[in-house]
Amino acid sequence: MKLRLDKPSREAIGSRVREIRLFNQLEQTQLAGQAGLSQAIISQYEKGLTEISLSFIRFLADSFGVSGDWLIFGAGASPFERAQKQIDVRLPADAGPAAKKKRKRDGYCGIPLVDPRAAASPGKIRAEKISVWEILPVQQVSGRTNLVALDIKAEWVKNMNPPFRAGSRAVVDRGDKAITPDAYYAVNTLSRKAPSSEASVNAIRRLSRSGQRLWFVEDRPSGDFEHLDMKTGDRIEDIVIGRIIWVWQKLA
Incomplete structure (x- = not known):
């Protein structure tokens, strides 16, 4: 089942999806793999080009500890603004x-x-x-x-x-x-x-x-x-x- 939303609402949700991904230091392909989707779908979600599925909303809420209200409606402060997590931009060394x-x-x-x-x-x-x-x-x-x-x-x-x-x-x-x-x-x-x-x-x-x-x-x-x-x-x-x-x- 997909959320039937207008374009501004889809774009707002997409920006929060992107925020989750960047906060957790994931590429689109990595998030797609975890969610069982294609990279193209993740890209479309983030840009608000397609209606987002409720199953993906549930996946994000369960996997990354965010509320559905914040994801869909932007209710409350961003959990990532509160955490103010910082990303180490150094490329990781090869592990083996x-x-x-x-x-x-x-x-x-x-x-x-x-x-x-x-x-x-x-x-x-x-x-x-x-x-x-x-x-x-x-x-x-x-x-x-x-x-x-x-x-x-x-x-x-x-x-x-x-x-x-x-x-x-x-x-x-x-x-x-x-x-x-x-x-x-x-x-x-x-x-x-x-x-x-x-x-x-x-x-x-x-x-x-x-x-x-x-x-x-x-x-x-x-x-x-x-x-x-x-x-x-x-x-x-x-x-x-x-x-x-x-x-x-x-x-x-």
Whole structure:
């Protein structure tokens, strides 16, 4: 039996289904497997494109400890907002031969797309900060772990060459802050002007360090390079958010 609902109601339920899935760190295929459905059906449920079945509502309530009233009507506060669970975005290490075989076969991994402030926050990222999961080939991340994806803003890449342009999307390795001359980095050049709780990516640059001076290098400089003279207490971790390992232009 399916719930006969209008499109806005279906979309609202779909957003709560997605919230459950992200909170529990599941891909659509994983949730589909647990529920005995196809990934396509889960995708349609989350987008509100099809009427959701009562059996699936019961499955979610029984499996994840949420109430039917919240799932269907949005009654009360989200159980996930109350819990404020955080997701460890690091890719899990292979657990053994079976895991290695599966990764080799599947060949893909999920990278969370987040906003600039969430990217600059250390460690874990809350589920509600993740817009979507970018699915990328494993070979593109080259064994890296602490990865996030960002939508590039125009003001970040002024005087930078393609592929760094507004509308592109970049993958940032937050675990790689070692400065090398041929690499590009997501940086927080305003690290001294805002508290650490408000840290945010605000530029993409090449970097060069000379003693205590850190240079933010543009590809097509229009004047003097911006730089920061590091003082006692300044940490490179607060300035360099991470190395950019992949950039691509989003499809329209």
